[in-house]
Every structure is written in C-alpha cells, then in structure tokens.
C-alpha cells in the first residue's frame with residue numbers, strides 16, 4: 001500500500017477529542033524539531049481487522065508528513081457498528097483511535113466484537129453513533145513513547 005499523506009492542519013480539524021488533539025499537537029511540534037514519531041494503530045474495515053504503522057516526520061521540504069502503512073490485515077464477520085451506511089441511533093459510543101476498543105457504559109474498554117455482544121447490537125435495528133477518543137492504556141503508552149508528561 002502506498003503511504004497516505006495528510007497535512008497536519010487538515011488532520012487536526014477532523015480530531016474532536018481534546019486528548020487526541022493534544023497528542024497530535026505535541027507529536028507535530030516534536031516532528032518540526034526533527035524528532036520523528038512512530039506508532040501502530042488499528043483502523044478496521046467492517047469485515048477486516050487492520051493494523052497500520054504511522055510515521056510522522058519532518059520531510060526535506062520542511063513540512064511535517066504523516067505516512068501510514070498497512071502492517072497486518074485479517075478477515076472477520078462484518079461488524080455493522082463500523083459500516084458507514086448503517087442506520088444510527090442518537091446514543092454515542094467512544095472508540096479508541098489507537099486500538100479501536102469501545103468504551104462500555106461502565107467505563108471498560110473492550111474489543112469491538114465484544115462490545116457488539118455486550119450491547120446486543122447484532123439484533124439492533126440501529127447502531128449507536130461513533131465518536132473517537134483514546135483509551136487509558138493507549139494514552140499512557142503514547143505519552144511514554146513520545147515523551148509527553
């Protein structure tokens with residue numbers, strides 16, 4: 001797969017979660033100083049678990065570049081929650097932008113398939129809206145790997 005390049009400003013405009021924005025702002029600032037960042041994240045398709053590697057670095061033209069490469073992909077039964085065209089209800093579910101775990105109402109973060117079972121979404125006519133955030137484990141791991149206190 002070819003690297004996908006996105007301008008930092010465009011990317012941040014699409015990021016609603018405060019913590020995720022802070023992480024990216026820090027990563028971009030460090031990249032401008034010449035310190036690259038590299039991390040793995042999940043970005044699943046409804047019927048495929050996908051792991052990508054992200055590299056954020058200062059390119060020769062002085063711009064901060066985001067290069068995302070597919071590392072691993074495996075098929076699974078399609079999850080309606082992740083289908084763009086699925087009918088939605090007003091309830092929102094938070095999904096971690098890094099590991100794609102879903103926050104349950106009790107605060108636990110679980111894999112998407114487990115959330116679908118726990119919330120009985122298989123039999124639901126409409127699935128909740130999705131909002132992106134970051135789970136506690138990924139937040140701690142990212143802060144450590146990018147040197148953010």
Ligand SMILES: [Zn+2]
Nearest residue numbers: 096099135138
């Ligand atoms: Zn996570």
